[in-house]
Amino acid sequence: MQNLTHDEVAAKLWELNLELSPEIPYRLETLFPRIEGWFVKGKIKDQFKLLKRLEPLLTEILLDREEVQLVLPCNQSTLSDVFLMGSLWVGTSTCAVLVLTNLRIYCIRVNDTGVPQQSFWQIYYSQIKEVDQSLFGDTLFYLKDGRKLKYSGIVPEDQRRLQFIVWENCKTFRKQGFEPSVSQSREQVCGHCFDVIPPGVYECDSCGAQYWRPIEVGMRSFIFPSWGDFVMKHTTLALMELLGFTFIIGFTIAAFFEGKYLAGIILYVTANLADALMSVQLATRALHLKSTPFERPDMWSLTNPERLVQEQSEAGTGYEGYRVADAAEQL
């Protein structure tokens, strides 16, 4: 796919005074596919900034010898989201970054400024059946368990690179007969300890972190629209909802003043119900951290705090008991 070597790209980065963390193995020639030509300097710097924002997380989450091969910002949304919320709103809550390593693809939720949030997924290459493009230019992942994922906002050139890297890694997985066990093709990963959380579970077995259940955020948004989105940290979306809610309150009061009590109540309930459904939709799509073990008094009383701290730091670096740790060594 590319003719560049690692050293050529490294020399270019050095020339531009851009220094990536030496602790993270980067496949520079696929991360920076072009180093000469028009507007290339700006593109290299954009990519560099993106990597720098991810580095603190990557340092934590990557296993030994796990190499970062491709990083792509994108948007993750489904058609139903667009109908439910309008495409503008979707954009504020579905920014993501795909990180392709030699072991898996991470999908990391980021905020509007590209800073990672604590919602992750991972997909092993053994779980990918096909990567394709939709009629509208979106990237489609067909997974083994029948799930189809759609990512928009990836330019055709990057889509080709993505397809190439997926194909290359799938081939390596097949050749080695490497098929890590999973609970679903796209695994949810704990935002606190990075262990896998099976579908329908809202508490991490490994570290005790708790996640918002859809019903909990739905109830909050029904009582007070935008509340559910505030707790899930979809701040921009929540602020827009809050603005909408003040209008609804205004209309409701106006209706009451005119004596149209039923119309006022119907308007109020319908608007709140719509907001609650939207929050439920967002909560079922991703895990949203509610509390970490350090924030939970019940965990404090059950466990010696000092021991808990030690266990956390071990989990962060050693990944003790992690299912694929040994197998990953072979890659």
Ligand SMILES: [Zn+2]
């Ligand atoms: Zn955890």
